[in-house]
Amino acid sequence: xxxxxxxxxxxxxxxxxxxxxxxxxxxxxxxxxxxxxxxxxxxxxxxxxxxxxxxxxxxxxxxxxxxxxxxxxxxxxxxxxxxxxxxxxxxxxxxxxxxxxxxxxxxxxxxxxxxxxxxxxxxxxxxxxxxxxxxxxxxxxxxxxxxxxxxxxxxxxxxxxxxxxxxxxxxxxxxxxxxxxxxxxxxxxxxxxxxxxxxxxxxxxxxxxxxxxxxxxxxxxxxxxxxxxxxxxxxxxxxxxxxxxxxxxxxxxxxxxxxxxxxxxxxxxxxxxxxxxxxxxxxxxxxxxxxxxxxxxxxxxxxxxxxxxxxxxxxxxxxxxxxxxxxxxxxxxxxxxxxxxxxxxxxxxxxxxxxxxxxxxxxxxxxxxxxxxxxxxxxxxxxxxxxxxxxxxxxxxxxxxxxxxxxxxxxxxxxxxxxxxxxxxxxxxxxxxxxxxxxxxxxxxxxxxxxxxxxx
Numbered sequence: 001x002x003x004x005x006x007x008x009x010x011x012x013x014x015x016x017x018x019x020x021x022x023x024x025x026x027x028x029x030x031x032x033x034x035x036x037x038x039x040x041x042x043x044x045x046x047x048x049x050x051x052x053x054x055x056x057x058x059x060x061x062x063x064x065x066x067x068x069x070x071x072x073x074x075x076x077x078x079x080x081x082x083x084x085x086x087x088x089x090x091x092x093x094x095x096x097x098x099x100x101x102x103x104x105x106x107x108x109x110x111x112x113x114x115x116x117x118x119x120x121x122x123x124x125x126x127x128x129x130x131x132x133x134x135x136x137x138x139x140x141x142x143x144x145x146x147x148x149x150x151x152x153x154x155x156x157x158x159x160x161x162x163x164x165x166x167x168x169x170x171x172x173x174x175x176x177x178x179x180x181x182x183x184x185x186x187x188x189x190x191x192x193x194x195x196x197x198x199x200x201x202x203x204x205x206x207x208x209x210x211x212x213x214x215x216x217x218x219x220x221x222x223x224x225x226x227x228x229x230x231x232x233x234x235x236x237x238x239x240x241x242x243x244x245x246x247x248x249x250x251x252x253x254x255x256x257x258x259x260x261x262x263x264x265x266x267x268x269x270x271x272x273x274x275x276x277x278x279x280x281x282x283x284x285x286x287x288x289x290x291x292x293x294x295x296x297x298x299x300x301x302x303x304x305x306x307x308x309x310x311x312x313x314x315x316x317x318x319x320x321x322x323x324x325x326x327x328x329x330x331x332x333x334x335x336x337x338x339x340x341x342x343x344x345x346x347x348x349x350x351x352x353x354x355x356x357x358x359x360x361x362x363x364x365x366x367x368x369x370x371x372x373x374x375x376x377x378x379x380x381x382x383x384x385x386x387x388x389x390x391x392x393x394x395x396x397x398x399x400x401x402x403x404x405x406x407x408x409x410x411x412x413x414x415x416x417x418x419x420x421x422x423x424x425x426x427x428x429x430x431x432x433x434x435x436x437x438x439x440x441x442x443x444x445x446x447x448x449x450x451x452x453x454x455x456x
Contacts, residue, residue, distance in 0.1 A: 024086060027076070034058040034071040043079045046112055050075055050127070057127050061135070061156050063293055064266045066215055066274065069138055074107040075127070084111040101130040103137035125157040132156045139222040145231060146191045147182075150199055151206030152218075156266060163262070166200035171258050173197050182247045186231060204257055208250045211264060213239060216274040275306045282351065284313030309349065316345035320354065323361050330408050332368035339365060364404060371400035371409055378416055390420055 025040035030047040035054040039047040054075060062068040078084035085092045087109060088100060098114040101107070108130040115123055132153040136144050144152075157163070173179050179201060184190060191198030210218050221238035228234035232243040239246060253261070275294070278287035291307035294300065319342035326335035339362045346354040374397035381390035394417045401409035 024083065031072070034073065035075050036072040037075045037077065039077040040079060040083075043077050043112070046077050046079065050077065050110070053124060054127060057124060057131065061128055061131050063289075064156055064215070065132070065135055066219065066290070067135055067139060069106065069135055073131070073134065074105065076107060076109050077112055078109060079112045081111065081113045084109070084113070099126040099130050101133040101137075103134050103142065106134050106138075108134070119160065121158055121160050122162065125160065128156050128158070129153040136222060139219060141226040143225045144222060145186050147186045147198070147202045148206065148231065150191055151202035151204075154199065154203040155206050155210065159263060166203065167258055167262060169196050170200035170204060170254075173201070174254060174258065179251075182243060183232075204254060204262070205250055207262060207264075208253060208257065209239075209246070210266075211261070212249070212253075214273045216277060272300075272302055272306065275303065275310070279306065279309055279313065279349075282313070282317075282354075284310050284317055288314055312345050313349055316342045316349065316351075316354070319345070320358060320361075323358070323365075327361060327364055327368070330368065330406050332365045332372060336362065336365040336369065367400055368404055368406065368409070371397040371404070371406075371413075374400070375409075375413060375416060378420075382416075382420060387420065391417070394420065 027038040028041060028044075028047075030037040030039065030044075030051050032051050032055045035051075035058065037047050037051055037054065058071075058073070078087070088097065088111075097111065098118075099108065099110050102109065108127060110126065115126065118126075130153070132155075133149055136149055136152050154166075178197065180190065180194075180197060182205070185198060185201060191202060206218070209221070217238055221234050224234035224237040225231065228237060235241070235243045235246055275287050275290050278284075278290065288307060288310035291303050291310055294303050295307065319338045323335045323338035323342065326332070326338060339358050343355060343358050343362075346358065374393045378390045378393035378397065381387075381393060394413050398410055398413035398417070401407075401413060
């Protein structure tokens, strides 16, 4: 009978074709930034209730995990037990089912009638729990077993009175030597066969791995499951330790965890190793967000030092980006200023690759400044009627702008050259006129002299 119940519960996470659902209501939609809330007419108040905190929960859980499933996700509200049982027939025979996740459809289903009497935090935990199921399924390509799924889903919950109840059950199991081995708990149906042990023990296992080794390692474990033969192989890949060794470490620290270690707030995505990894990869904004969030949970000098590095990296990248835009727009003086701000920051961060790029930028900025100075000199030459010097400067500037791909600068040089040619043309016409007037005056003068020389 217990095996039958287990199979029924497993159905909760299995995608059910929409076509198989009959007599369902017409769904209305309430959109938030990350969540599409579907509800039937008459459930507007419940929809608004979940809309009020769904986005905050999405931000919270994805920050803890360090992974953001692409929005929108779906949260579907079933106001009555009858409606909910149409999509989850197992709920007709099993008590206590209040929500479940369709990981394939990335959908959270809430049985509102079954949540009556729950505290506001417990209602939020329902969303946290099911959202984590979706995230874990995405990261593992759907290959995460129940033991780990339920463990990580509980890990992201906020402690409530139910948490204390689970801890008491786990303590009793430890004292009675009734804990399950990891291999046994991972067997089909084991968690649901004995939920009083399966849920708290799986929670303690995931919490141990994350608190001791960080979230980055746990995410590596989830991703390793995509191609690994099983969870033991994936653990070995991610942790460079055998499953047996990790299980022994977990068991050794379990009494301490039960005595209060479970109360440690999730800060796993912001452990020192994860922040260092982000910094090394040049993901400074990500590292800064992680460090600042971690420091709101707990003061840590090492994390504070990493935050300063991340801040420096953000400033450096902002300056580098500003330099690039300025170069593209021909604002070479601004580009040089930004480059000179970024270079020492990247030097402090030991980013040789970025320093090399910025030195290339600096060379281009100097080249552009030289071209602009040549044009300015050419303008002064034109005003002083130093035509040859002006032409030489314009041609040099045009050549530099061409090398830079600066069409605007090249256009300015072309316009100035056109102005010079126009001046030459005007000067040429003026000279012709002057010469012509001179010849005419000379001819008139000669004629006048001849008349005076003729005899009367």
